[in-house]
Amino acid sequence: MMKQLFRLENRRGLIAVILLFILINLLAAVSLRTARLDLTEQKLHTLTEGTRNILHNLDKPLTLQFYWSKQVGNDLPGLKIYADRVLDLLNEYALHADGKLILETVDPEPFSDAEDDAVKYGLQGVPVDGRSGQTLYFGLVGKSDDGTSKTIPFFQPERESFLEYDVSELVTTLATPQKIVLGLLSALDMDGRNGANPFAPSEPWMIVDQLQQRFDLRPLDRESVSIPDEVTVLMVVYPEGLDDSTLYAIDQFVLRGGRLLLFADPLSETLRGQAPQGAPEENPTLVRLLKTWGVELHPDAIAGDPQLAQRVQVSGGLRPQVMEYLPWMALQQEQFNPDEVVTSQLGQINLACAGVLTPLDDAKTDFVPLISTSEAAGIISRPLLSYGANPAQLLADHHPGGKPLTLAARLSGPTESAFDAAPALPEGVEGQRDAHLVKAQDDIQVVIVSDADLLEDRFWVQVNNFFGQRLAVPTAANADFAINVIEQLGGNSDLISVRSRGSAARPFELVSEIRRRAEQQYRVKEQELTRNLQQTEAKLNELQRQRQDAASATLTPEQEKEVQKFVDEKVKTRKKLREVQYGLRHEIDDLNAMLKLFNIAFMPMFISLVAFVAWLIRRSRGRSFSL
Template sequence: MPSATPAGTAAATRAPRAAPPRRLLSLAGLLAALVLVVGINALSEAFLGRYRIDLTEQRLYTLSDGTRTVLRSIPEPITLRLYYSSRLGKEIPVYAAYATRVRELLHEYAALADGRIRLEFYEPEPFSDVEDRAIAYGLQGVPVDQSGEQVFFGLAGTNLLDEERIIPFFQPERERFLEYDLTRLVYELSNPQRPKVGVMTGLPVNGEMRGPMGRPTAPWAVMTQMRQFLSVQDVPLDAAEIPPDIGVLMVAHPQNLAEKTQYAIDQFVMRGGKLMLLVDPHSEAQAARPGPGGVPNRDTASDLPRLLEAWGIAYDKDRVAGDLRGAMRVRAGERDRMQAVDYVAWFTASGPDQISRDNPATGRLNQVTVASAGFLAKRDGSAIEFEPLVTTSPEAAPIEAAKVRTEPNPTQILAEFRPGNAKLVLAARIRGEVASAFPDGPPAPPEGEQAPERKEPHRARSEGPANIVVIADSDILEDRFWVRVQDFFGQQVATPFADNGALVINLLDALSGSDALIGLRSRGESRRPFELVDEMRRRAEAEFRAREQALQKRLEETEAKLRELRRGTGDGGRADPVLTPEQRAAIEEARADILETRRELRAVQRDLRREIEGLQTTLRLANIVAVPLVVALIAIALGIWRIRRRARRAEEPREATA
């Protein structure tokens, strides 16, 4: 009997279709992933290239509002030409990375300028036309090896009026000022008309003749920067009237000004002129330069008491401000005992509690260094608006100016310093209607002189609110307190370590009404000091210096007494070579006292070093051990948690089976 096979069974016995090999599937998946990555990168480069996330505390890599304002307000197109030698990046890789950042930033500037910035990139080859054009613009060529071949890394900008501005060579040391340098160049090309500022000072801000051969020195860095942004005009110290085309006047360290010049300054303010006044109880710049005949200057204070009193400002030229928190470390002591000491008369104001964040001119500054500065206050009963711009910390106190004027002793000043619990105002902005310091009109000329001709009428009160900035220190202008100037193949490169220059120019900009660059002059400051550790070190050292001074005085008195005992005295006060038993006993006692004092002095010094070294050890342990230890403990805790979790999961099926 024939057997019948169902159709479903026949279909079931057919051979199954062969599945694609796993290797082929893996290759296809890999290709798809590669295409996806390339596509995402291409899309992100096209649409997200300009978007970044800046996680730094001070937003160091985010373009400031001032830069955006400058770029959006360019009236006419400008051209920026970057000259970069690729060999420089091959020989020194840090320049290759820096050049990439410069290019990216220039592209971002061009994008924000909406077509008003044209970019051109050139690579200068030796003895080429491109190299000749770079040299013609004034860019800096630097030899990269012994062959003498020069490489370039600079920027040249031009506007439609054929005005030129350059950055001769991009220094990596100034990378944190890159945005400021580029924006400044664009601003100068797009704003050829600059506010006019008058400068009246006896300080050698424009350079001086030094040495027996009379060699000229370079202008101070602050004046170089002022001339980059402002039209600066020197005003003589004996001026009888301020020129009418000057809108802002800077008077720095005024000493013994004639009444006619004081009247000129007063009337300049009365007619609506803006004034920046820098007075000083002790000018370190003046004290460091010999006076007439080579003798050091004794008169180093400046003041305008008649004007300040009339305007409601209190200032004492015989007292300086001392601050323990920001005191600068200096070398002091005798030749055989030189040591680093906190000099409280030279200090740095830093942080929002000392530099006003409410004023645009100071809102972005990080630190301002002063030296033997005075302090200001609002006079009782004055109706002016007194806005502190820069202050000391609460650990401050006045110091008699005589202690810092002639051969100051930083160790003794620190030992005698007793900080208070109140801030002292170092710089302030004054607004409000004020009365003239010359209510009865111009002062009478000295006998034998004619009254000068004046074009402006006398004003007894200010026409509208006066606008004055007073800074109780003129040394903020001097290079050594805020900037390092280095020679780079004949080019002077200034690298600020404080914001003194930015403070001065920001305030002049604010007074003149041109404040586009205020927000970015001090960007890029990434200094993060250990404030708590520094405060502990300062307090420990201040206590040590006081104890050291007391022990040192006791040691000197005992040594003087020992010298007298060794000489001995007989009848009539004459020296007696034979010592009595009492004198010998006193000598031994004095010797023992000297040894004990020296031992205590060494113990005090050891205690100071031990405390500071203990702080350093604690920090090292925190950085080296504590962080890895915390990470290890977290990893161990996670491991234990996972093991217990797996154990619980393994037990659950057994319980279910049971």
């Protein structure tokens, strides 16, 4: 009787467990639909707060079509893993969009309508096998209900750390497809008008043409007393030449939430070409404005870096010489912040007499360097360059500072006005300003570059005339940098907050360290062998010179002995080199064997042990219940 009751209770308990399991799964499917447990070090599978805000604020439905050639891509394991990562991320976007984002997966098979659509939307097809004609598509097409579309032509694995930003930027552009309204305010004659001689106009700077093609460009007068409300991003070039009234307009624009790209310059090469003394000594109001934002640009400090210096031709002496000119720098990828979208994949940027940006200790804003020098850089006093300088003397007097100097930086955070009140309107100007803002309504978004000359044609582009049309052949990425910053500042605050997320690829650091150590030992042995060879050749030459019949090609006994000694040493050294290489392979093989043992044997043994312990616990409970 007791056994029957026990069996009945067991059956009821089993049914109850099954029903509870089904109920938990149903509840989880409804209430825990977006719940995730991300155990990666950099939270690679968790959307940032900025992206979640973008998705939450969508006011119209969007469709994302993920194009992936399955048949071709599955044969490329490395790319297949990355494709799975992209698809997982897109699914996260769909889950957090509250039904306003529809995700579709498209397999563009050869000669299909899907492949025709991929070509129509501008996706990049990559030939995988030239003989079979197989093409791989791996991109994204975003569509809105008004017919607007935007694409990511191909998901480059090199941009994995910016994957979330690229997708969020696509979604933001579809949600707000209007062009960025860019205000351009410059104290330099960028538009071709010659302020000194209006009867001798010149061609506009090529950067102006580039900006007109990409944005809704609104040139502003250099004596502007206010910035129009419709301006999203304000680009100011050479603010040192602006008066207090215009600087006040910039101050108020930033405080009310406007985005600013500022190209300051302690020594303008453009103006120096027009007047030997170059720029004005100092603009106190600009200095005060920058300090209010938490940054200092010293008017007498110019950055110089022998590792980045451009080579220029110097006349004088018996003949012209080519040497490094410290203030003119050609910056490469190593000088760009790899964690910032605007600088992550830039080419070379040329700067001329750039200043040095320094964050203030009591600043309330965050200071993020975008472009920096190498540690070999130092400070050059501005007066040494105002009337020309001797490049050789600059090199001789250079003293490295031992740390990188910041040349461009992003500022964000709370701030106040640099003015106690609005300055009086310039004489002859009528109008009324808006109410004076004392502090920022929200965190400011400002990017400061310590050089304005980088926008001038001669430092980044070669302009050719083709049947009356100006054709630009870029020689540096100066314009790309400016456009990248404007596009990011023109996005909403949530998009700006999306930063690089790192890569899902995890290198075998221990293996890399073993290989690096072995290669170092190999290089030491190789250098030793090279030195022995040079010493032997020197001894042979010396013995040959001491012979009376120096022209004879026959070796003397002393020379033969020296050669044999070197041959023996060479064999011994080569043997040591092989031992180093063998030790490298042996150490890596041992590590590989240990990892295989852990994966193949340890984990199954651990699971078996857990199961055995669980069986013992159940058995002991069963005995106590039967008693």
